[in-house]
Amino acid sequence: xxxVITGGGGMLGQMLARCLIARGGLALGCDRSPALGxxxxxxxxxxxxxxxxxxxxxxxxxxxxRTLIERTFQxxxxxxxxxxxxxxxxxxxxxxxxxxxxxxxxxxxLDACRxxxxxxxxxxxxxxxxxxxxxxxxxxDTTGATPQSSYGTQKVIGELLVNDMTRKGFIDGRxxxxxxxxxxxxxxxxxxxxxxxxxxxxxxxxxPATCPVAPNTCMWILSPQRAVDALIHAMELPAERWGWxxxxxxxxxxxxxEHALETLKHVAGERASALVRFERDPAIERIVLSWPAxxxxxxxxxxxxxxxxxxxxIIRAHLQSS
Amino acid sequence: xxxVITGGGGMLGQMLARCLIARGGLALGCDRSPALGxxxxxxxxxxxxxxxxxxxxxxxxxxxxRTLIERTFQxxxxxxxxxxxxxxxxxxxxxxxxxxxxxxxxxxxLDACRxxxxxxxxxxxxxxxxxxxxxxxxxxDTTGATPQSSYGTQKVIGELLVNDMTRKGFIDGRxxxxxxxxxxxxxxxxxxxxxxxxxxxxxxxxxPATCPVAPNTCMWILSPQRAVDALIHAMELPAERWGWxxxxxxxxxxxxxEHALETLKHVAGERASALVRFERDPAIERIVLSWPAxxxxxxxxxxxxxxxxxxxxIIRAHLQSS
Numbered sequence: 001x002x003x004v005i006t007g008g009g010g011m012l013g014q015m016l017a018r019c020l021i022a023r024g025g026l027a028l029g030c031d032r033s034p035a036l037g038x039x040x041x042x043x044x045x046x047x048x049x050x051x052x053x054x055x056x057x058x059x060x061x062x063x064x065x066r067t068l069i070e071r072t073f074q075x076x077x078x079x080x081x082x083x084x085x086x087x088x089x090x091x092x093x094x095x096x097x098x099x100x101x102x103x104x105x106x107x108x109x110l111d112a113c114r115x116x117x118x119x120x121x122x123x124x125x126x127x128x129x130x131x132x133x134x135x136x137x138x139x140x141d142t143t144g145a146t147p148q149s150s151y152g153t154q155k156v157i158g159e160l161l162v163n164d165m166t167r168k169g170f171i172d173g174r175x176x177x178x179x180x181x182x183x184x185x186x187x188x189x190x191x192x193x194x195x196x197x198x199x200x201x202x203x204x205x206x207x208p209a210t211c212p213v214a215p216n217t218c219m220w221i222l223s224p225q226r227a228v229d230a231l232i233h234a235m236e237l238p239a240e241r242w243g244w245x246x247x248x249x250x251x252x253x254x255x256x257x258e259h260a261l262e263t264l265k266h267v268a269g270e271r272a273s274a275l276v277r278f279e280r281d282p283a284i285e286r287i288v289l290s291w292p293a294x295x296x297x298x299x300x301x302x303x304x305x306x307x308x309x310x311x312x313x314i315i316r317a318h319l320q321s322s
Numbered sequence: 323x324x325x326v327i328t329g330g331g332g333m334l335g336q337m338l339a340r341c342l343i344a345r346g347g348l349a350l351g352c353d354r355s356p357a358l359g360x361x362x363x364x365x366x367x368x369x370x371x372x373x374x375x376x377x378x379x380x381x382x383x384x385x386x387x388r389t390l391i392e393r394t395f396q397x398x399x400x401x402x403x404x405x406x407x408x409x410x411x412x413x414x415x416x417x418x419x420x421x422x423x424x425x426x427x428x429x430x431x432l433d434a435c436r437x438x439x440x441x442x443x444x445x446x447x448x449x450x451x452x453x454x455x456x457x458x459x460x461x462x463d464t465t466g467a468t469p470q471s472s473y474g475t476q477k478v479i480g481e482l483l484v485n486d487m488t489r490k491g492f493i494d495g496r497x498x499x500x501x502x503x504x505x506x507x508x509x510x511x512x513x514x515x516x517x518x519x520x521x522x523x524x525x526x527x528x529x530p531a532t533c534p535v536a537p538n539t540c541m542w543i544l545s546p547q548r549a550v551d552a553l554i555h556a557m558e559l560p561a562e563r564w565g566w567x568x569x570x571x572x573x574x575x576x577x578x579x580e581h582a583l584e585t586l587k588h589v590a591g592e593r594a595s596a597l598v599r600f601e602r603d604p605a606i607e608r609i610v611l612s613w614p615a616x617x618x619x620x621x622x623x624x625x626x627x628x629x630x631x632x633x634x635x636i637i638r639a640h641l642q643s644s
Contacts, residue, residue: 144465161475170417244470245455
């Protein structure tokens, strides 16, 4: 079994690779061996990537580089996790770059998968940014996607392509709308939601952090480990369990900034929570407030996806892994 | 005022041009003169286009031809009706061609409009093909788009781009999900829904017609004249009436094949309705049955869009105009 992870140099990509190595592969059914032969980490920058295993191969390049992509997706590739993306604040700052990577890059990659054969499994992480505008108080599985950011727009376009190419029998794709990942380890990225990790991660490491939104701001979140589990589960679920609709709202929990900071105080003391300073940033606030924070994810629960127990579990898991 | 109509050689494009000439232009508000200076008909084939007015200019070419598109969208263009598209059965037969014209062509054109300035109005006709799969008995304004055809997928991608580029202030776009247009004058095209016009148009002209779906098949329809009125109304509505959501389900009426044929008999006699023969076509049926036939279009009604009175009105209007 050969697995490609684009964005494989990122936080989630590396965690996913380590998890796949620990599990020894993927159970994809059919006549495919579950034993891991190779994991390809594809990213524009793999300098700081550390996944130590002889079965890991690194390919540095752009998802928009058609020649390199075609060389990467040779027969023998069974599964793709397409994590490479220009993230929310990045796609909002540079519309063209977002379109190039998040739409054209995806198309190049899906075309390459299509040439491998109909059975090639593709997991495409989408986002709560698929939703925006005037929403019901709780987003349901049937709530229509109305993105209010270029990132969200590009993610929904990706979902549509994955769905249609699956329907056509070109690939076997699955899109998973992930909540905001908290606590992201490592350095902040350009995601507008990054502060929700910073206000926990930095104080836990004795560093100051800035919160750009009001304390009562609520977010729909999932821990990195649960996100990795969800991506693998999305990949392993048989096609017939997915059915005609290849887009799914992943489960998560609703947490306010206020409640996250209270829990931080409870877990790490007042000295930690006092390191967080509020300084509103209208650009960040506009994007984050357009995302819904409350979901009812009945379909995901039925399909066996699981959220975290609560923000305290998430903070303690972060402490344990860092 | 200069207006561009892509797909200007098509049935709807020519009707729209004639209607704009008769009205003497568009009322776009602001400081723009409503007086018609020029209508540009852009199409891949304008050989049989007949719109007689000195203010009509014809440009033959492909919407994917970036150089020609940039030459067409020079300063002075105030409004674009982007009717050019690979239609439903065509996009299903040739996935690449659909993507090239319906997605890449649209992007080329929206980029050209963007260079003209934020105020450039764009009307993008989308379709009931935006909906599919497991739907509620009546599609509401809030029902999510879940296309089950490549045409529908490409139309929803177009809506998302129009919405995001409007939100970013690049253009002033409006997408209108049109019902199936019945009775289309002229020759059949590759639209999977074309039969609904054929089974009325051909018998009314004394010709035989084939119906590829069961008599109890229902469709959501709108007459060509009402469709032209809706496109113009979508263009003229002030931006603030549209608000943040630039996609709208246009009104229509629900008509079964059976009821259409009974009305045909009532209007044109048994000799006409006897000219229709049923011969099921699974490929057509699969596409058509994936489209919903019942809508509640409260928002469109509030915004002043209007449907036809009934199928008899539609048949009589067709007789009068042909």
